[in-house]
Amino acid sequence: MIKHIAAAAALLAASSAFAAQPGTLYAGVDVGTTKMDDVSGRSTSAGAFVGYNFHENLAIEAGYRRMGEFDLYAYGLYSEVEFKAASLSLVGTLPLGGGFSLLGRVGYNRLEAEAKVRGYGSGKAHDSGTVAGIGVAYAISPKISTRVELQRPGSDVTNLSVGVSYQF
Template sequence: MFKKIAAATALIIASSAAFAAQPNTFYAGADVGRTKVDDISGRETSVGAFVGYNFHQNFAVEGGYRRLADYDMGPGSVKVDQAHLSLVGSLPVNERVSVYGRLGVNSLEGKIKAAGFEEKDSTTKALYGVGVNYAFTPAVSARVEVQKPSSDSTNVSAGVAFQF
């Protein structure tokens, strides 16, 4: 599935034109989505925030934090958080729509709590993703993205960004 999305994105990029983000601008936003972890049934709601800097009309550096999942498991709970730093490359399809890809690194932290017991573990992994951005105005845009924070998890999110 991811390979098909990447191939379609490449075709769109090859036929794109015109307008992109203004260089030397900052942006910030928030998103909400769903996270699927392999070998765990169901999907969990994710919530995140991000900030970025457009250092070129087609490139930005972006950092963010996301609660990937919050599982209630009987008498205990499991929470998974993500902090990330990425290079984001985007290409316009038309004046309002652009496609983008993300490549970066993220730190994942899992917390387990049960019956007075608490354990934390963290790991650093590569992060990649693809998405579509729609500009309502030059300052306000919406985006939808598919991210792979680790080899056994996928996050699909929708968000809003404000450029300033």
Template sequence: MFKKIAIAVALVAASTSAFAQPFAQQQAPSFYAGIAGTSTEIDNLDRESGYGAFFGYKFNQSIAIEGGYYRVADTEYRVGAMRADVTVDQIDLSVIGTLPLSNGFDIYGRLGYARLEAEADIAGYTGKEHDSNALYGLGLGYTFSPVVHGRLEVQKPASDTTKIVAGVSYKF
């Protein structure tokens, strides 16, 4: 019985020291900011290119909180002689969970809140509409240097909207 307890204690001690090394290498908390290009498809409309910026705080290598602003669409629609200028903006706040892989790659998931706001100008008359939804996404990241990180992500800011985001961030 004593031998079994001694072996169990030895295994626990060995495993604790083995796990201590990866946790000691975890990144310190840090702020980051970035820019992104987007391609957004809204059901029954053409795919639109856009841009945006984001700012976040990384608590450790696995958890971050992030906010962003994106110009999802800025386009003109014509039906006969009628013309409409339409812009769609997105403001979001998310929690991001990251799983580091080898060679600088990581995969991440996003869960948060998105507010989409559309504005249309038709013959001098302006109308606005907004929609608030759950935001979720899945992405792949690559660390180019200790301070520069790239990402490619697919997001769903609304049930009828799919957004592809390619961005780069700078950690400070």
């Protein structure tokens, strides 16, 4: 029995070896793909984020992402629409061992759309709401980690991204 307890303690110690240290900052970048409901095709996204670990399993994170550009046809008009998002989220992690962890996010998101309509000019609109996400992270070293995350920045928008971060 003691051997099992010792093995479990060693496993927990190993899984937390690369855990985020409270009071540290991190920053990173990601690339991915964005899908909008009722719009065919996907668009490439790119983003950057910065966060603060206030607990080994909780961080606050600010991010900016160019969600992509879509060609839309509505009301007899053809337009190119570019989407961008800025967010502020609470990010939680659950260590799984071996450097892997699950991550979840919930926060505030501001989406902006800029449309260019051929022959008519351009216009902008924005909407605010909740952002939610789930993913998997892998700590390559105590300072560098990667993540794969699925986010829902709007009720009709889904983004899948792969990123890397550096903990200061």
